[in-house]
Amino acid sequence: MTRLVTHALAVRPTRNERAAQDFTSSLRGHVLNQMASTMKSRYESEIAPRQPVPPEDGRAVHQAMKPDQYFRFYSAMRIAAQQMVWSSVSDAVTRDADRLRDVAANLPSCGGSLTLDPALEVPRSVSAIDVHLMPGSYCAEAGENDLAAGAVYENGLSVFSFGLMGKNLDDIGESSAFWLKHAHPDFAPKDILDMGCSVGHQTLPWKRAYPDANVTGVDVAAPCLRYADGRARAQGVAAHFLQANATALPFPDQSFDVVYSSMFLHELPLKDIKAVFAEARRLLRPGGLMLTFELPPNSELSAYDGFYLDWDSWYNEEPFYKIFRDQDPATLCAEAGFPAENYFQTVVPSLGWYGEEAVEKAIAGPAQMGTNTGRLADGVQWFHFGSWV
């Protein structure tokens, strides 16, 4: 489904490659909807009742599930499908890499910028493993101005998300910005930072929501940032992209009104998560907002649902995923110096799935944690937390 990548940096898959991508998307949809549902039923009706002691947390559920053949096929198929996400797009990107680089170089500027730091040391949490089973991870570079890793990521995300991240793969950013605009209509941020922005797909919605604001995305991976910059210019959105480590950012204190991140913290070792929170606190102006889209913490979920979300930590090369989800976000915020009374968490239904009217209604009511919160499946709802300064 690279058909969801429709801007000027779109690659040109063959008919066969498109069909293989469609197959992989359908396969993931089957695993994450149908098989996930069957697996939960099996747990509740057969596996849990057999346990001598009811599993108290996700780790105990995992131990109970491990011998189960259905769980094993679910996992093996999900792993294979994840590998096929990347293999279904990588040939087309490799074939098109030179053309993409040239197209990106010639796209007109629309007021944004790209600043790379060749001296930046890419942390081992990104460079030492194939994060998300993506070969070479996000930082693999094949020569000057290479942006292939960014192209593999965005095209792969299109296959991976089987439509659940919206037609521009930015449903999370769109939903987050929509929430802020509707929940806090008088808040008018001038400077917005997106930490761990990868290809900037969740960065650009902030510029669309707040056209007068300066919007900046930071990441450690140069190929993704080159692609993000080209992607922003291809869509006519003025955004700034900077290669920097979010644990130590080159901005003065109180530089931003919003410090945002999406699906970022769970990729970091705990010491880096804490450093990122401290940076967010340092960078925010009085009255500013740290807003984080993430997976809900294990403390908010049943033992089974916690196990279900932690699957990626055990099987998808995301070793810090569970460590993050075992933390209490309110405590992390307080430890970084955010006023405890200003912490909040909320659930924003997917804008693309539910539509603006339904999301507006949900925002007006109490936040509801549901079985779809944080689960990439039909009817997904996005969990957010944060704090005002």
Place this chain on the structure above:
Amino acid sequence: MKSAVKVFDDPAIDALVRMLLELASESWVTRARLAAVEAKIGSVEDLVLPAETEAALASERDAFVKRIFAVLEG
């Protein structure tokens, strides 16, 4: 192609799952392509292919087999 992550006691089963899904994918790719061809030219049931097309298919077939079993090569 390869992952250190295994879920079955016998890693052969993990490899077999991957092979099966590659086959399923190739089967779908072929079906989708055939649908496109037949939409354009009608049924191909009685069509005789030129020798060079047969040779190209043989080469593609070798690559097809290699791809299905790539999981074994690491």
